[in-house]
Amino acid sequence: MTTTAALPQIGSVKRSYKPGEGPFTPARILAFIALAVMALVWLLPFVWAVATSLKTETDAASGRLTLIGSEGISFAAFDTVLSEGNVYIWAWNSFWTSAVITFLTVAISALAAYAFSRMQFRGRATVFFAVIASIIVPPQVLIIPLYYQMLAFNMVDTYWGLILPQVVMAPIVFILKKFFDAVPIELEDAARVDGAGRLRVFWSVVLPLSKPILGAVSIFVFIQAWNNFLWPFIIINDTLLMTLPVGLQTVISAYGVAYAQVMAQAVLAALPLIVVFLFFQRQIVQGVATTGFGGK
Amino acid sequence: MTTTEKTDRLDEKAPPGTGIAQVGERAARRKERLVAWAFLAPFMIAFLMFVVWPMLHGAWLSFTDQSLAGSGGNFVGLDNYAEAFTDSTMWGAIRNTVWFTIISTVPLVLFAMVMALLVNTGLPGQWLWRLSFFMPFLLASTVISQIWAWIFNPEIGAANAVLSAVGLEPLAWLQTPHLDLISITIATVWWTVGFNFLLYLAALQNIPESQYEAAAVDGAGRWRQLWSITIPQLLPVTGVIFILQILASLKLFDQAYQMLGGISSDTSRPIVQYIFEAGFVGYRFGYAASISYVFFALIVVVGVIQMGILNRRKGQR
Numbered sequence: 001m002t003t004t005a006a007l008p009q010i011g012s013v014k015r016s017y018k019p020g021e022g023p024f025t026p027a028r029i030l031a032f033i034a035l036a037v038m039a040l041v042w043l044l045p046f047v048w049a050v051a052t053s054l055k056t057e058t059d060a061a062s063g064r065l066t067l068i069g070s071e072g073i074s075f076a077a078f079d080t081v082l083s084e085g086n087v088y089i090w091a092w093n094s095f096w097t098s099a100v101i102t103f104l105t106v107a108i109s110a111l112a113a114y115a116f117s118r119m120q121f122r123g124r125a126t127v128f129f130a131v132i133a134s135i136i137v138p139p140q141v142l143i144i145p146l147y148y149q150m151l152a153f154n155m156v157d158t159y160w161g162l163i164l165p166q167v168v169m170a171p172i173v174f175i176l177k178k179f180f181d182a183v184p185i186e187l188e189d190a191a192r193v194d195g196a197g198r199l200r201v202f203w204s205v206v207l208p209l210s211k212p213i214l215g216a217v218s219i220f221v222f223i224q225a226w227n228n229f230l231w232p233f234i235i236i237n238d239t240l241l242m243t244l245p246v247g248l249q250t251v252i253s254a255y256g257v258a259y260a261q262v263m264a265q266a267v268l269a270a271l272p273l274i275v276v277f278l279f280f281q282r283q284i285v286q287g288v289a290t291t292g293f294g295g296k
Numbered sequence: 297m298t299t300t301e302k303t304d305r306l307d308e309k310a311p312p313g314t315g316i317a318q319v320g321e322r323a324a325r326r327k328e329r330l331v332a333w334a335f336l337a338p339f340m341i342a343f344l345m346f347v348v349w350p351m352l353h354g355a356w357l358s359f360t361d362q363s364l365a366g367s368g369g370n371f372v373g374l375d376n377y378a379e380a381f382t383d384s385t386m387w388g389a390i391r392n393t394v395w396f397t398i399i400s401t402v403p404l405v406l407f408a409m410v411m412a413l414l415v416n417t418g419l420p421g422q423w424l425w426r427l428s429f430f431m432p433f434l435l436a437s438t439v440i441s442q443i444w445a446w447i448f449n450p451e452i453g454a455a456n457a458v459l460s461a462v463g464l465e466p467l468a469w470l471q472t473p474h475l476d477l478i479s480i481t482i483a484t485v486w487w488t489v490g491f492n493f494l495l496y497l498a499a500l501q502n503i504p505e506s507q508y509e510a511a512a513v514d515g516a517g518r519w520r521q522l523w524s525i526t527i528p529q530l531l532p533v534t535g536v537i538f539i540l541q542i543l544a545s546l547k548l549f550d551q552a553y554q555m556l557g558g559i560s561s562d563t564s565r566p567i568v569q570y571i572f573e574a575g576f577v578g579y580r581f582g583y584a585a586s587i588s589y590v591f592f593a594l595i596v597v598v599g600v601i602q603m604g605i606l607n608r609r610k611g612q613r
Contacts, residue, residue, distance in 0.1 A: 027518060028417065035414040038407075039428040045486065046431070048454050049443045065457045112339035119332035120325070127336070134347050136599055138547055140568045141588040144575050145350035145357060165346045173339065198331045227436040229550045230568075234576065245438040249554060252442065259446055266442045273434040277427075284434075285426065285494055 053077050053263035060260040077260035081268060089240055090247035091272070097163055097243060098225035104167040105221050106214060113176035114202055118188075128177075135170045140230070147234060161235045162243070166225060172217055179213045180206065216283050219276070223284070226273065244269050358586035364579040376586035386587055388562050389570040390594065392477060396566065397545035400481045404541050405534065407485065408492030413526070415493075416500040426497075430490035437487075441554035444483035445470065448555075470556060473563040480552050480564070487551065488544070492537050499533035500526070535606045542602065546595060567591050 051067045052060050056076055059069030081087060115121075116128050146165050147156070155161030183206060191201045207214070232243045242250070248265055277284055358376055361368040380386050415425045432440065447454045448469035456466040469479040503526065511521050549568035553560075560569055571591065575584030 028419065031414055031417050032419050035411075035419060035425060038411060038414070039425055042428045042432065042486065045443050045447060045454075048447070052446070061452055065454060065461075108338040108342060111335045115332045115335035119328060119335065121329045121332040124332075127340070130348075131339075131343060134343070136543075136595065137347065137351060138543075138568075138592060138595055140547060140549070140571060141354060141592045142347065142350040144571070144581055144585045144588060145354035146346065147575075148353065148357070148362075148581065149345075149350060164342070168339070168342045168346050170343075170347075198335070202335075223434060227434075229437045229554075230572075234572075245436040248438045248442075259449075259452065262442050262446065266439045269439045270435050274431060277431065277434055281423070281426070285430070285497075 049263045049266055052260055053267045055260050057258055057260050060258075060263070074260075077258075077264035078268070080258075080261050081264045084251070086239060086242075086247060086251075087244075087265070087268065090242050090244040091268075093159075093242060093247075094226055094244040095272075097159060098222050101163055101166045101225040102218050102222045104163070105169050105172060106218050108167065109169065109172040109217075110176050110207070110210070110214070111202075113173045114180055114206060116173070117177045117180035118185075119198075131170050132174055135174075143230065143234060146231075150235060155235075157236060157238050157241060159241065162232055162241070165231065166228065169221065172221065175217060176210070176213065179210060183209055212283075215280075219280055219283050223273065223276075354585045354588065357582050358589050360582040361580075362582040362585075364576070364581055368582065372582070376583050377590075379583065380586050380590055385562070385565075386567070386570060386590070389565045389567040390590075392563065392565055393546055393548060393567045396477055396481060396548050397542055399478065400484050400545045401538065401541045403481075403485050404489055404492055404545075405537055407489050408496050408537070409530065409534070411489070411493045412496030412500055413522075415497060426494075429493045432487045433490040435487070437550035437554060440483060440487045441551050444479075444486075444551075445555045445557075448479050448483075473561060476556065476561065476564045477552075480548075480555055483555065484545075484548075484551055492541065495533060495537055496530065499530055503529045531609075535609065539599070539602045539606070542598060543595065546591075546598065567594075 047067070048065075054073045054075070054077075055069035056071050056074045059071060059074075060077075112131075116124065142165075150156045150161045150165075153161070155164070187209070188201050188205055191205050196204070226243075227245060228243075229245050229249075232246045233249070236242050236246060239247070239250070248269055251265070252262060359371055359373060361370055361372050361375075363369075411425075411429050415422065415429075419425075446452075450456060450466060450468045450471065453469070455469055459466055467475065470476050507525050508521055511525060516524065547568055548566040549572070552564060552566050553569055553572075556564060560573065565573075567587070568591070571584050571588045574580050574587055578584075
């Protein structure tokens with residue numbers, strides 16, 4: 001598995017200077033300035049959002065580009081948003097449904113990928129091809145019939161209706177299969193000679209070896225599920241069952257032009273994933289680089 | 297990334313059972329088959345239920361006059377498709393989507409490449425650069441839509457504050473026909489460029505250091521190395537990024553819907569939004585299904601063309 005093996009360095013890259021290159025050449029200084037300008041442009045919207053969330057509504061509505069409002073730092077917007085109560089419920093809904101989606105997706109994908117990678121059965125190539133070909137089907141095409149199906153199952157406005165259609169992710173099967181293909185077969189053979197069955201080998205030999213890729217893939221699925229908008233937006237109408245992105249969308253109009261509150265809400269919704277990113281930077285970077293799928 | 301292609305194929309002769317003794321081979325193979333299907337079952341059941349069946353059912357719906365609440369459902373033949381092909385709103389939505397795909401893909405690929413090249417020079421502050429460029433990608437569309445709707449607010453938004461600071465006229469970013477889609481593009485580039493950036497960064501770090509060393513020994517300078525080693529080595533991943541980006545851009549919905557407050561105009565409505573409106577606002581499931589199949593056809597055509605281009609380029613090398 002050359003790609004995954006080469007990737008872990010990304011998280012802790014410290015490329016040594018190339019030969020004949022000092023740390024302070026004019027070219028490097030220019031590159032540094034270019035990088036700093038781009039990074040600043042990318043960070044500014046965040047900085048503005050956070051700054052605005054810490055202003056009073058009057059200040060926020062003034063449109064002045066100051067970082068701190070005329071009345072100093074104010075937590076009024078956060079107080080208002082948090083006291084609505086629903087934010088906690090939505091955050092919890094988002095968290096646990098994303099966790100369940102992640103678990104189910106990775107579990108069923110890993111089992112299938114292992115079968116595709118290691119087992120003999122008729123139609124293997126065909127079935128695998130069908131699964132991979134489904135990557136090209138835009139989820140939007142399935143939305144109408146899926147909704148209809150959920151109506152038939154009585155799953156509209158339920159957690160199951162939210163969760164189940166999100167657990168089929170063909171790219172994950174593809175990635176895991178490629179990883180399993182690269183695991184040396186000798187490791188499994190040793191266990192099988194000792195009389196271990198397939199499930200036993202899978203559980204105690206293959207899965208422990210796959211921890212890095214499982215971690216990367218899990219974080220990636222979790223982020224996707226946490227941020228998914230269209231399906232939760234369609235399937236959930238009950239305010240108390242909503243996920244954070246959908247819930248927040250519904251209250252924007254309620255806040256009207258209360259920009260400090262809207263920004264406080266945006267900051268609150270962004271915080272969990274930013275914390276996750278800071279903790280799991282390496283795995284996330286690796287996950288994106290390995291998966292290469294799931295672009296928005 | 298190129299190294300993975302060799303392992304893609306299913307090797308029919310893979311010998312997973314070689315460790316088992318040959319006694320009772322038939323029974324063993326039967327068991328093997330059963331075990332294999334047991335491993336596959338959970339995924340395949342979900343796959344059949346939530347991908348294959350909806351696809352088939354959607355195709356059927358597209359030939360009916362099904363409404364949301366279960367009424368209708370009569371077979372109407374090609375009526376929906378005939379209507380779609382003369383529906384100027386649908387063609388407008390396709391035009392908007394294609395236009396957005398063009399104007400978003402180019403900067404999303406170029407910026408990502410420049411960012412990765414700059415970060416890969418090993419300048420200090422690596423975690424900060426990665427954080428700045430990638431963090432927006434982690435945010436939900438709701439969050440980025442709120443931030444950018446506010447930046448583009450004509451009265452109090454930061455965008456106009458910047459314009460007036462440099463002496464330019466303020467703009468109604470999201471309220472002006474045609475400009476609205478460009479504003480959405482700006483927000484989208486900011487939001488998603490970090491993903492392509494990481495793919496480029498991974499590709500850059502897979503280029504063996506020895507190639508640069510050899511080139512340096514031969515007297516190649518930094519620019520020479522960039523043009524003769526780095527850029528050619530990035531071509532395969534650029535192809536992949538282009539495909540993923542175009543397919544992603546064609547699916548525009550979340551940020552457009554939310555930044556414009558759910559109000560669609562003929563110069564900004566993407567095709568996915570039109571599917572949504574036809575189905576969940578207009579309650580015409582059958583018609584919405586037929587539009588989504590037109591959209592699917594568009595994606596398949598684009599995908600096939602891209603694959604063709606990519607394969608031809610590979611064949612030439």
